[in-house]
Amino acid sequence: xxELKHVWKSYRVGALGSKRLTAVRDVSIxxxxxEVLSVVGESGSGKTTIGKMVLQLTSVTKGxxxxxxxxxxxxxxxxxxxxxxxVQGVFQDPFSSYNPIFKADRIFETVRESYFADVKRAEWTxxxxxxxxxxxxxxxxxxxxxxxxxxxxxLQRMLIARxxxxxxxxxxxxxxxxxxxxxTRIDVLxxxxxxxxxxxxxxxxxxxxxxxxxxxxxxxxxxxGAVVESGTTGKVFTDPRHPYSRxxxxxxxQLHRKWSDSEAVPEKLEADGDRDLDPAPLTxxxxxxxxxxxx
Amino acid sequence: xxxxxxxxxxxxxxxxEHLYFALRNPKVAIGLSLVLALLLxxxxxxxxxxxxxxxxxxxxSEAPSGEYWFGTTYFGQDVFTQFVxxxxxxxxxxxxxxxxxxxxxxxxxxxxxxxxxxxxxxxxMITNVVLVLPALAVLIVISxxxxxxxxxxxxxIIGIFSWPWVARxxxxxxxxxxxxxxxxxxxxxxxxxxxIIVREIMPNMxxxxxxxxxxxxxxxxxxxAMLDFIGLGPANAVSLGTMMQQSMAWSSLHLxxxxxxxxxxxxxxxxxxxxxxxxxxxxEVFNPKLREM
Numbered sequence: 001x002x003e004l005k006h007v008w009k010s011y012r013v014g015a016l017g018s019k020r021l022t023a024v025r026d027v028s029i030x031x032x033x034x035e036v037l038s039v040v041g042e043s044g045s046g047k048t049t050i051g052k053m054v055l056q057l058t059s060v061t062k063g064x065x066x067x068x069x070x071x072x073x074x075x076x077x078x079x080x081x082x083x084x085x086x087v088q089g090v091f092q093d094p095f096s097s098y099n100p101i102f103k104a105d106r107i108f109e110t111v112r113e114s115y116f117a118d119v120k121r122a123e124w125t126x127x128x129x130x131x132x133x134x135x136x137x138x139x140x141x142x143x144x145x146x147x148x149x150x151x152x153x154x155l156q157r158m159l160i161a162r163x164x165x166x167x168x169x170x171x172x173x174x175x176x177x178x179x180x181x182x183x184t185r186i187d188v189l190x191x192x193x194x195x196x197x198x199x200x201x202x203x204x205x206x207x208x209x210x211x212x213x214x215x216x217x218x219x220x221x222x223x224x225g226a227v228v229e230s231g232t233t234g235k236v237f238t239d240p241r242h243p244y245s246r247x248x249x250x251x252x253x254q255l256h257r258k259w260s261d262s263e264a265v266p267e268k269l270e271a272d273g274d275r276d277l278d279p280a281p282l283t284x285x286x287x288x289x290x291x292x293x294x295x
Numbered sequence: 296x297x298x299x300x301x302x303x304x305x306x307x308x309x310x311x312e313h314l315y316f317a318l319r320n321p322k323v324a325i326g327l328s329l330v331l332a333l334l335l336x337x338x339x340x341x342x343x344x345x346x347x348x349x350x351x352x353x354x355x356s357e358a359p360s361g362e363y364w365f366g367t368t369y370f371g372q373d374v375f376t377q378f379v380x381x382x383x384x385x386x387x388x389x390x391x392x393x394x395x396x397x398x399x400x401x402x403x404x405x406x407x408x409x410x411x412x413x414x415x416x417x418x419x420m421i422t423n424v425v426l427v428l429p430a431l432a433v434l435i436v437i438s439x440x441x442x443x444x445x446x447x448x449x450x451x452i453i454g455i456f457s458w459p460w461v462a463r464x465x466x467x468x469x470x471x472x473x474x475x476x477x478x479x480x481x482x483x484x485x486x487x488x489x490x491i492i493v494r495e496i497m498p499n500m501x502x503x504x505x506x507x508x509x510x511x512x513x514x515x516x517x518x519x520a521m522l523d524f525i526g527l528g529p530a531n532a533v534s535l536g537t538m539m540q541q542s543m544a545w546s547s548l549h550l551x552x553x554x555x556x557x558x559x560x561x562x563x564x565x566x567x568x569x570x571x572x573x574x575x576x577x578x579e580v581f582n583p584k585l586r587e588m
Contacts, residue, residue, distance in 0.1 A: 081485030
């Protein structure tokens with residue numbers, strides 16, 4: 001449904017754009033309806049940039065992004081507005097996603113303004129209460145409040161509710177639970193699972209491998225702007241082929257293991273090379289399991 | 296729990312909320328009423344008094360009395376008539392000069408901060424050039440070349456030269472605010488850049504913008520008074536600054552004619568001071584976290 005084909009992104013930096021910084025290198029991924037695809041990687045691996053490109057918040061330097069076979073990059077305002085009816089996003093910091101001086105329910109009002117100006121107020125209120133109940137929030141306790149009066153979990157769920165008002169096909173979830181506490185995390189995660197069952201495609205961006213394993217069928221591991229390994233979660237997590245993936249897996253803290261018992265020594269990894277060159281090519285090692293060439 | 300109940304039963308509508316808190320803030324109430332009272336005096340006063348404030352109407356150097364409220368000048372002009380006319384032109388200079396620089400500053404600052412990149416670098420360069428121009432020297436040169444100096448030309452000149460610091464501050468603020476997630480969210484709602492600036496970024500700077508409007512307004516009045524005082528004021532009108540210049544030129548201080556220079560000086564101080572107090576109060580109004588009620 002949503003497809004990224006050999007996507008590159010480089011930023012111009014420095015005085016008058018004299019230098020270039022390549023954030024994403026030759027990434028090709030696709031998301032099917034009813035699928036959660038996790039993109040995992042360390043800070044600076046380019047995973048957030050991919051989310052931003054899918055949401056068209058930043059331009060694509062090279063390559064294509066297709067939605068249902070149709071190229072959606074670099075179009076006019078009207079086409080972009082129509083695109084956002086089908087693709088929406090939720091960001092990492094719930095408190096930064098709301099304008100602090102307005103009440104939190106304004107996010108629903110702006111959606112009405114842009115897309116449903118002809119819907120009557122009573123009907124709209126009913127719809128908002130409907131989606132709020134859909135994300136298991138009590139409309140009475142979240143409507144009419146300022147963002148600082150609500151919890152991070154409530155705010156994130158309201159953002160998901162906002163996206164659901166638009167009848168979307170793809171949701172980009174950029175680290176949406178990394179700023180929530182442990183007890184609310186699982187609620188929001190399970191909510192994503194329900195969305196998946198409704199047929200939504202979710203691009204789940206995270207740095208946490210256990211979350212990726214919990215929620216998604218397929219995972220893409222990124223490093224230095226390029227894909228190093230991708231495949232079904234079962235295969236990647238039981239049989240990681242790339243040294244970076246193995247390091248990542250070894251570094252996940254486990255419930256019954258103490259730090260002092262850990263004896264794994266991280267494998268040596270390639271340094272960050274020239275980012276303007278093509279990244280190491282991917283080879284299929286197993287059905288649907290791709291790994292980048294490594295020394 | 297009790298806090299939630301109070302919040303839910305709050306009888307304040309969303310639109311009137313700021314007004315509700317503004318009118319109940321003592322700082323805003325005091326500052327604003329001072330400014331408005333003087334404005335009212337400047338607006339209504341001239342309607343009841345002579346149209347020509349420079350006319351010689353009474354005895355020379357007369358102390359304040361029932362007939363001449365603020366006394367008369369060395370030449371027998373009525374100080375009160377001059378004062379209300381002066382107020383009028385001071386407010387005109389403040390509104391026009393402050394308004395022009397506010398509009399230029401906002402346009403440049405928001406464009407540079409929101410667009411970034413090359414647009415920002417060019418606009419920033421222009422801003423810096425205007426900023427380092429010695430404004431006073433330029434104003435003196437321009438003012439002395441003009442044959443007829445009116446209140447309006449003075450205001451325009453002041454407006455054109457006092458916007459850079461607003462532009463710089465707005466640009467810097469816009470830089471940080473434009474990177475907030477709610478700006479991205481507004482884009483995901485299909486909003487255009489202009490709408491995002493006006494409806495997402497600007498309200499967050501409302502208190503700052505009001506402050507700069509107030510400071511530009513006060514600054515323009517002070518700047519005009521300064522130009523007037525060194526003899527580059529309007530040739531065809533009376534302003535608070537020209538009143539002070541005249542009173543100094545004719546040694547009112549040595550002659551003890553305090554009623555000639557105290558009213559204009561006090562009025563300038565009061566206007567600017569009251570604007571500052573208003574601004575401090577407005578900050579509490581616009582930031583819900585600072586409210587104590």
